[in-house]
Amino acid sequence: MNNTSLTTLRNLLILTLFLLVGMAVAFYLRPQPFEQRIALGEQLGGDFTLQGLNGPVSLADFRGKVVVMYIGYASCPDVCPTSLGILSTAMMKLNEAEQAQIQPLFISVDPQRDTPERLDEYARYFHPRMLGISGSRQQIDQVVKQYGSYYRIVQLEDSALDYAVDHTSRLYLIDRQGKLSSTLTHNSYPDELAQALRQLL
Numbered sequence: 468m469n470n471t472s473l474t475t476l477r478n479l480l481i482l483t484l485f486l487l488v489g490m491a492v493a494f495y496l497r498p499q500p501f502e503q504r505i506a507l508g509e510q511l512g513g514d515f516t517l518q519g520l521n522g523p524v525s526l527a528d529f530r531g532k533v534v535v536m537y538i539g540y541a542s543c544p545d546v547c548p549t550s551l552g553i554l555s556t557a558m559m560k561l562n563e564a565e566q567a568q569i570q571p572l573f574i575s576v577d578p579q580r581d582t583p584e585r586l587d588e589y590a591r592y593f594h595p596r597m598l599g600i601s602g603s604r605q606q607i608d609q610v611v612k613q614y615g616s617y618y619r620i621v622q623l624e625d626s627a628l629d630y631a632v633d634h635t636s637r638l639y640l641i642d643r644q645g646k647l648s649s650t651l652t653h654n655s656y657p658d659e660l661a662q663a664l665r666q667l668l
Contacts, residue, residue, distance in 0.1 A: 511614055513613050513645075515613065517601055517607075517610070518602050520583040532643060533568060533642060535641070537551060537571075538574045538576060539574075539576070540580070540632050541586060543631075548593075550636055554597075557658075557661040574610060575607075576611065578604070617635045640667060649663065
């Protein structure tokens, strides 16, 4: 084997090593699934305050009610409207007395585009009782951390949107005492969500 072949082989081995190290680091630093974090004993959930159309909105405002919460953004092209559609359909499966005891919340991780007015209109499109809320980047990051969620902004070239947001798609069910009870994935059935909400009433 000549020197050129040896140099090429060595470079390939070095590149392979860097690739494997990078994959290992990415695997180690990846966000842990919600269920795994619960299994490890991590306490998720808790109170927060964000901004709605009519001023500050705190989770504590809804003590005595069941809260169903979704974290996303109004420009989301797919999973957000799907998930909120499931939430809306599940609510319609409940009677008026049951619905009156449930507060749906939509939290936006895109405060740059999702003004209080836009969020209010977007949330109420799916259900008249749903509140759309957001806040500063620091406030949003705190809520996302508290609830074991995840998001990241992805720049889009040659797009009118400029950027998109990759995010966890999960419905959070919070009991009357303000404690996170369980979560459902965005592809859950409305009947499944309706039943889970009834169990918390």
